[in-house]
Amino acid sequence: MCAPDNGSEVTEFILVGFPGPAGFHAGLLALFSLAYALTVTENALIVAVIRVSPALHKPMYVFLGHLSFLELWYVSVTEPKMLLGLAAPRFRRISFAGCMAQLYFFLALACTECALLGVMAYDRYVAICRPLRYPVVMSGRLCRLLAAGSWLSGFSVSLGKVFFISRLGYCGPNVMNHFFCDVSPLLNLACSDMSRAELVDFLLALLVLLGPLLLTVLSYGAIVSAVLRARSAAGRRKAFSTCAAHLAVVLVFYSASLFIYARPRAIYSFDFNKLVSVVYTVLTPLLNPIIYCLRNREVKDALRKAAGRAAWALGARS
Incomplete structure (x- = not known):
């Protein structure tokens, strides 16, 4: 066995990807390429519309813009390499430094998303439970601080975790x-004392995931309590409808993340883990903009107005 402080003897890794015949790889390549193109287009469109639409310059949409901007990079950390690996076996090789860089940015963006989802839950709590104080509490300055804190915490926490993994x-x-x-496959390849490594990774995962999750649970607990006390059935429906999209995204993201990262040991096979990983690296970023936009009248109205302005500008130019 090698000691962690002797440096790594492995200079590159070979990513297995998705085993199967060439025809299966071609089908996956077409499917994932379409998903990647749609994800980038959707999220870029949301970022642009929120930026140019004064009606969407509200805390809820500011955080949604940050989430969409994050997912533009989130999918770009993993999917291009995956697509190249499906296209040709030679692209399945990745250097040790490249692997650690990919792991860092993936974890940093995932941790930032955890923090942003917690902040968005708090925003909904203030909007529903403290509506009269909402403009004062969720001021522009606080929104900027919460957004910046989410990015800073995600990239800071992940730095320590990746440094620990790279030293194995x-x-x-x-x-x-x-x-x-990803974390689990790398720990599986490490030749250090894995009982200690898995314990440290498990505790770090709990720290990263459960903090924002606790904020989200407490916020929604207060929201449900306030909504159930409301006298008007229409008011209850309106309150729940404003939270339904965010709650759906939270449930999908945390279900997959807790399954993969918050287990002290691998319960299922890595092939099953890969299937779950597809959910939060490919499917969730693709569906998030659809969930938010299809259930939100203000975003749809802003999209229509932006499309109308773009069509008018193109017509005037031609």
Whole structure:
């Protein structure tokens, strides 16, 4: 076994990706390429519309803009490499430094998303439970601080976690049963004392995930209590409808994340883990803009107005 402080003897990893014949890989390549293109287009459109629409310059949409901007980069950390690996086997190789960089940015963006989802839950809590104080509490300055704090905390916490993983000994084999560099496959390849490594990783995952999750649960607990006390059935429906989209995103994101990262040991096979990873790296970023926009009248109105302005500008130019 190698000692962690002797440096890594493995200079590159080989990502297994998705086993199967060439025809299966071609089908996955087409499917994931379409999903990636749609995800980038959707999120870029939301960021642009929120930026140019004065009606959407509200805390809720400011945080939604940050979330969409984040997911533009979130999918770009893992999916291009996955698509190249499906296109040709030679692209399944990744250097040790490249693997650690991919892991860092993936974890940093995922941790930032955790924090943003917690902040968005708090925003909904203030809007529903403290409506008269909402403009004062959720001031522009506080929104900027909460957004900046989410990004800073995500990138800071992940730095320590990736440094710890990079210091583990990797003596070989270097074949990673995954489609990107993730925590569990790397720990599985490390030749250090894995009982200590898995315990530290488990505790760090709990710290990263459960803090924002606790804020989200407490916020929604207060929201449900306030809504149930409301006298008007129409008021209850309106309050729940404003939270339904965010709650759906939270449930999908945390269900997959807690399953993958907040377990002290791998209960299921890595092939099953890869399937769950597809949910939060490909499917969730694709569906999030649809969930938010289809259930939100203000965003749809802003999209229609922006499309109308763009069509008028193109017509005037031609």
